[in-house]
Amino acid sequence: MSSQTAEPETVDKAFVEETGEQPRMPGHESQMDDKPDWEPRYPGSGRLKGKVAIVTGGDSGIGRATAILFAREGAKVAIAYLEEDDDAQFVADQIEKEGSEALLHRGDLGDPEVGKALVRKVIDKWGRLDVLVNNAGEQHPDEDIRDITAEQLQRTFQTNIFSMFYLVQAARPHLKKGAAIVNCTSITMYKGAPILLDYSATKGAITAFTRSLSENLVKEGIRVNAVAPGPIWTPLNPFGGQPPEKMKDFGKDTPMGRPGQPNEVAPAFLFLACEDSSYMSGQVLHPNGGSVVNG
Template identity: 85%
Template structure:
């Protein structure tokens, strides 16, 4: 966990699907978990739209370098940061490196996460429970705390929640719980920061084909039909989710805060 995209036979589609239009020109963004999956697709799309992008990753150096090279291919600059964002000092170091390098921070995408399937709540160990919350929600607190002094009027924070927050998931009890916390965090942080002109929103993907699932995030049985229970009838691709992050990061969404977008294959949720 979370796995190497470079080792997947059926590689996710991360490539931006349309030309850039300068919607993030001159901006600086952090995308956590930016080495692969939704994070990679978002980082490269941001670069196409003119942003300089810092990507954080846990240990997948090959994936991170590939993403950084694709950011460079878009004519932008990348910064790679390796470390466990569940450690508050790592979060501080990431923000410091970004500000030292580029002198500003405009967009924070809290995307990094992990999940572990368990069929019974008694199978969830104390270590797993604490680890999942540490990675999925504590890291968001640490990063926002580190970034807050550098976020000015017009900045944007986008958090990655999940369809499991709305539907529940019988095999992802701890993961779904963190996603509920992320949604509440998003709405509360929006109320806290909107007076300073900083917008906070979230994206709640459905089943998206990323390294998270085949490298231990889903059971073998679930992988056989992954995403087929959506109304569209298939899993989504990272480049079908990244535009939601872009929309919430740029001025197109200037009248939105505390909201959640749902690229989930047509599943109707109350959110």
């Protein structure tokens, strides 16, 4: 038996930096030729008037559409983003054009200190927190499970589910009766995705987290729900979240025969964040182009 120390099978540190895969994700929406549709499609009706919301991954894609829709509905919105300063500033400008206020917070939410700092900034600025949207995520396609490194595995879980634990822990002292948490899971949790093994596993964890956290908080008057989008046209996929050769057919396998747009998903987050869904907790909505899934 060799006396050499074996290589560790897991990553022996609490925080893993971005993987070396290129291009780095989630990517800049400003650099996309075919830009996603983020604009709210109807006038606001004050459904979040006076509320304060955090939207993670709010600089682009579903997060961008949700943040701007929340602003149209009267919420002040804090945007958490990784490093895409141009996209984040664009969203802040749009929020202000809606007559509301924005706060930008740059950093990696897989680090618990980043989430704590975000919540502190929100409370210092606005004195309350009513809605937490956990939307930030990353994915790395791999045809073979043996190609998923320990670093990538931990990184994907760190970004997609650990960050939700960290943010809820930081936000919990400030969430009062009537507050709402909305998590972003995925159709991959229900249907599986053969090239997104680690990503799909995190989405299963998010759904279980949503249901369990709902049971934990419902008697406090805090509702917890989730949205499980299907294939949505956001920077995540063309910037490395899908193999390039698959992008020309992205979303065509849905019953509607096309990918969804972020502004077709944002209303689901709004519904779960406002009092329209006051009798719902522990549930999942499915804007997925017509695919029928259970749960």
